[in-house]
Amino acid sequence: MEKLRILFLGTPDFALFSLRALSEAGYEIVGVVTQPDKPKGRGYELLPPPVKVFALEKGLSVYQPNTLRDEAFAELLSGIDPNLIVVVAYGKILPENVLDYPKFGCINVHGSLLPEYRGAAPMQRAIIDGKKMTGITTMKMEAGLDTGEMYEKAALAIGENDNFEVVHDALGELGAKLLLSTIQKLEAGQLKGTPQDDSKATYAKKIEKEDCRLDFSGSATKLHNLIRGLSPMPLAVTTLPDGKLLKVVESRVSDLTLSGAPGTILSTDGGKITVACGCGAIDLLTLIPEGKKKMSAKDLINGRRVSVGDRLGDSCG
DSSP states (O other): OOOOEEEEEESSOOOOOHHHHHHTTOOOEEEEEOOOOOETTTTTTTEEEHHHHHHHHHHTEEOOOSSSHHHHHHHHHHHHHHHHEEEEEEESOOOHHTTTSSTTOEEESSSSTTTEESSOOHHHHHHTTTOSSEEEEEEEEEEESSSSSSEEEEEEEOOOTTTTTHHHHHHHHHHHHHHHHHHHHHHHTTTOOBBOOOOOOOOEEOGGGGGGGTTTTSSHHHHHHHHHTTTTOOOOOEEETTTEEEEEEEEEEEOOOOOOOHHHHEOEEEEEOEEOOOOSSEEEEEEEEEOOOOEHHHHHHHTSSSSSOOBBSSSSO
């Protein structure tokens, strides 16, 4: 088999695991395509994607096109002339001329056990839905959204208190290993795809602002799953009694048997803010009040921002 010439498409930290693995394994990476730099922070400073930072450190050629659908990118692709494209959380759908270009196709590393959780936010949605298991799938990319033939899968257990950061990093490592395994099978002529069962497909839509609001009329378990699925970003949000926003970084399902109207603070003992839910209660442990830095529940209590009997969320719309 001819030597692989890999064009890598990826943008966030999740993609970095796979790019690093390809680099360390000695594969020829003929270029790295990533999203344009974006303004972040209060000063709106243009910051490069993590993939770009790593690629430049390794002396790799980096391209940041605004679109993959114009003649300029088609010419760039022809000039680079990869025979394999690897895509990990790039952030845009690839047009058919790009999908069809490389001799050995396009391999995608997806953060779920397909056909479950196709789409933009598979890791977050699995946690929010209270799943006990998730995983990685390497797949052949085609025109549909995560609908191509599956190459390999690897499962990962989700602990009851694991948040998005924990699952993200574990799946990033797992995805990198599975990608190398998939490419090795390709090189050995042993790579075979398995069609997905579309009847079992579910969709993991992008996390929107309205997904982040805490509704204390739900069960404590449901709220805990939402909080950890959105932590450390974008974070679940409610409001303090004074109407200011309160982001929740960490929680636990409470073992207290107290009850009250949903959103009512039942206890502030033990450095925890215990809040009544529609079913059960939840302990809020780490929080970010509006305009403040991250703090423990104990610090929020000591600052007299909350007390027993207060209601959270009344101003959350």
